[in-house]
Amino acid sequence: MTLQPVIQGKAYVLGDNIDTDQIIPAQYLTFNPAIPEEYRQFGKYALAGVPAPQGGLPKGHVPFHAPGDEFVSPYRIIVAGRNFGCGSSREHAPVALDAAGIKAVVAEFYARIFFRNSVNGGYLIPFESVKRLCDTVCTGDELRLDVAAGKLENLTARESYELRPLGEVAPILEAGGIFPYARSKGLLKA
Amino acid sequence: MAGMTLTEKILARHAGKPSVQPGDNIWVDVDILMTHDVCGPGTIGVFHQNFGRDAKVWDRDKVVIIPDHYIFTADAMANRNVDVLRSFVAEQKLPHFYDVGTDRYKGVCHIALPEEGHTRPGEILLGTDSHTCTAGAFGEFATGIGNTDAGFVLGTGKTWLKVPPTLRFVFKGELPPYLMAKDLILAVIGDIGCDGATYQAMEFDGDGVFCLGIEERMTLCNMAIEAGGKNGIIRADKKTVDFVKSRDKSGKPFVVEQSDPDARFAREWVYDVTKLKPVVAKPHSPDNRAYVDELKGSAIDRAYIGSCTGGKMTDFRAAARLLKGHTVKVDTFVVPATSEVARQLRTERVDGGPTLEEVFLSAGAKMGEPSCAACLGGPSDTFGRLNTPLKCISTTNRNFPGRMGHKQAEVFLASPLTVAASALTGTITDPREFLA
Ligand code: SF4
Numbered sequence: 001m002t003l004q005p006v007i008q009g010k011a012y013v014l015g016d017n018i019d020t021d022q023i024i025p026a027q028y029l030t031f032n033p034a035i036p037e038e039y040r041q042f043g044k045y046a047l048a049g050v051p052a053p054q055g056g057l058p059k060g061h062v063p064f065h066a067p068g069d070e071f072v073s074p075y076r077i078i079v080a081g082r083n084f085g086c087g088s089s090r091e092h093a094p095v096a097l098d099a100a101g102i103k104a105v106v107a108e109f110y111a112r113i114f115f116r117n118s119v120n121g122g123y124l125i126p127f128e129s130v131k132r133l134c135d136t137v138c139t140g141d142e143l144r145l146d147v148a149a150g151k152l153e154n155l156t157a158r159e160s161y162e163l164r165p166l167g168e169v170a171p172i173l174e175a176g177g178i179f180p181y182a183r184s185k186g187l188l189k190a
Numbered sequence: 191m192a193g194m195t196l197t198e199k200i201l202a203r204h205a206g207k208p209s210v211q212p213g214d215n216i217w218v219d220v221d222i223l224m225t226h227d228v229c230g231p232g233t234i235g236v237f238h239q240n241f242g243r244d245a246k247v248w249d250r251d252k253v254v255i256i257p258d259h260y261i262f263t264a265d266a267m268a269n270r271n272v273d274v275l276r277s278f279v280a281e282q283k284l285p286h287f288y289d290v291g292t293d294r295y296k297g298v299c300h301i302a303l304p305e306e307g308h309t310r311p312g313e314i315l316l317g318t319d320s321h322t323c324t325a326g327a328f329g330e331f332a333t334g335i336g337n338t339d340a341g342f343v344l345g346t347g348k349t350w351l352k353v354p355p356t357l358r359f360v361f362k363g364e365l366p367p368y369l370m371a372k373d374l375i376l377a378v379i380g381d382i383g384c385d386g387a388t389y390q391a392m393e394f395d396g397d398g399v400f401c402l403g404i405e406e407r408m409t410l411c412n413m414a415i416e417a418g419g420k421n422g423i424i425r426a427d428k429k430t431v432d433f434v435k436s437r438d439k440s441g442k443p444f445v446v447e448q449s450d451p452d453a454r455f456a457r458e459w460v461y462d463v464t465k466l467k468p469v470v471a472k473p474h475s476p477d478n479r480a481y482v483d484e485l486k487g488s489a490i491d492r493a494y495i496g497s498c499t500g501g502k503m504t505d506f507r508a509a510a511r512l513l514k515g516h517t518v519k520v521d522t523f524v525v526p527a528t529s530e531v532a533r534q535l536r537t538e539r540v541d542g543g544p545t546l547e548e549v550f551l552s553a554g555a556k557m558g559e560p561s562c563a564a565c566l567g568g569p570s571d572t573f574g575r576l577n578t579p580l581k582c583i584s585t586t587n588r589n590f591p592g593r594m595g596h597k598q599a600e601v602f603l604a605s606p607l608t609v610a611a612s613a614l615t616g617t618i619t620d621p622r623e624f625l626a
Binding site: 017019021022025026027029030032033034035049051083084086087088089090091092096098103108110111112116117120169171177178179182187188 | 217228231232234236238239240259265267268271274286318319320322334335336337338339342345346384385388389410412418420448500504524536566567568569570588590591592593598
């Protein structure tokens with residue numbers, strides 16, 4: 001992945017402390033993400049551990065997958081509250097969201113290991129919002145994310161929101177993860 | 191120049207710098223990399239993809255592979271993952287592999303690491319498991335990483351880290367007999383929240399810490415991650431050094447360090463441990479703190495004593511003190527963390543009488559094989575897994591929705607003493623009722 005300058009698509013909204021057991025429950029960790037066919041399987045079980053009333057806020061009970069496609073979700077951007085990705089260090093969590101078609105998450109802040117895995121594996125862009133957005137944005141809203149400018153536009157609600165700069169992780173994300181980054185810096189043999 | 195904290199000193203030395211400050215991004219040399227059956231296959235895949243099929247790991251002696259998560263299951267995929275580890279170990283001729291079905295099999299990685307002498311003061315230990323922070327109890331920097339980072343370390347022996355600010359937690363006084371390290375850490379997490387230490391180091395200090403045994407210190411550091419901490423750490427004292435020397439076959443020299451008197455801590459909390467009461471974390475978050483006396487009498491369906499945080503000898507000795515000569519009122523599952531713990535349960539006697547295992551079995555508890563078991567749910571045939579929406583009181587470390595199996599199951603986290611007392615009454619019970 002090199003950074004897409006603009007990401008547009010529907011929002012799926014979650015609350016606070018969405019831990020990695022909710023993002024990908026432990027019984028599905030037996031798939032090996034290094035095998036492409038099994039990587040795809042993670043898309044199917046992404047967010048399978050989120051209790052139904054908390055899935056797709058504000059109403060809840062919104063399935064993450066459409067009936068027509070069990071692997072890839074129709075949503076592109078997750079909007080969440082505090083401490084997204086806390087709990088287990090499993091990299092299967094950003095893998096599952098990537099496999100399901102999620103391009104970016106916009107949360108108030110992240111648990112450290114999830115953030116690091118997202119960046120170093122180059123799976124998705126973990127943006128932090130300046131204000132809490134999970135009470136503002138509704139699941140299904142059409143969002144337009146200007147990655148370079150760090151701006152998020154809600155085309156449905158006609159609002160725009162400030163995001164925090166990606167800072168020191170931007171070059172790693174631009175390179176597509178820690179391996180291509182290290183190669184480009186001469187830290188690894190090309 | 192201001193002094194450095196213990197965490198800063200270890201990181202600076204491994205970056206080859208005289209000093210570092212919170213916020214610095216540094217490349218460090220790694221002393222030990224640990225992986226297990228859940229994240230090992232992905233890590234190995236990343237390693238092969240990026241360094242080539244024929245690549246060799248950076249240092250065979252520094253890689254430790256401990257299958258522990260999905261072991262006693264008929265799940266074919268889970269068993270396949272252990273095979274992936276086996277063939278990697280054979281290909282790389284790795285000496286530190288604790289294979290299932292052999293007498294080297296250990297069980298839960300975070301307890302196996304110190305038992306087998308892989309934890310040493312002053313080192314950097316990384317593992318593909320969030321509770322890798324447990325090893326901070328040995329005065330080292332230990333933290334969890336993902337597969338990509340671990341694959342990078344396998345090939346290079348290096349990783350980049352951002353130096354965390356350190357929070358200091360000072361425990362004063364000697365722990366009363368009805369409290370355990372689990373109560374202390376649940377109290378801390380209740381105070382600062384499960385994101386209260388995000389991106390920060392948590393250093394535990396004070397006479398209340400140093401009077402604890404090594405296993406109890408491991409419980410404190412184990413749950414640093416439940417507050418979002420990057421690492422938990424306790425400086426090594428004589429107990430630590432004695433333990434490490436008795437276990438470490440390598441005889442590698444190690445460096446015992448401590449925070450400078452003028453080190454800068456981002457914040458400090460002080461606890462008088464003699465004034466604390468037994469603590470429970472209610473569903474569905476480790477920071478959802480209540481005191482046992484507030485929940486007294488709430489019915490439970492099941493009790494679980496096990497995991498890296500609650501399945502060590504200290505935990506079982508505590509539980510056995512209460513269970514001896516009594517019968518449990520609800521299904522009670524006992525899971526030793528490692529095979530060494532399991533062996534000790536069969537040999538160590540309570541007051542010269544029955545063995546610990548006999549105490550548990552005659553109290554009506556079920557004994558499982560050493561592994562993670564139901565701590566993280568796992569395949570549906572996992573020992574003790576909550577396959578229906580039960581209420582369980584558990585010595586484990588995490589109670590997010592679905593953690594032990596069913597999404598609607600309710601998990602209460604507590605000390606082994608509180609879990610044992612609750613098993614005896616079928617309701618959440620203060621251990622003081624049995625210890626009087
Ligand atoms: S016992 Fe539980 S917390 Fe510990 S390593 Fe195993 S799954 Fe993780």
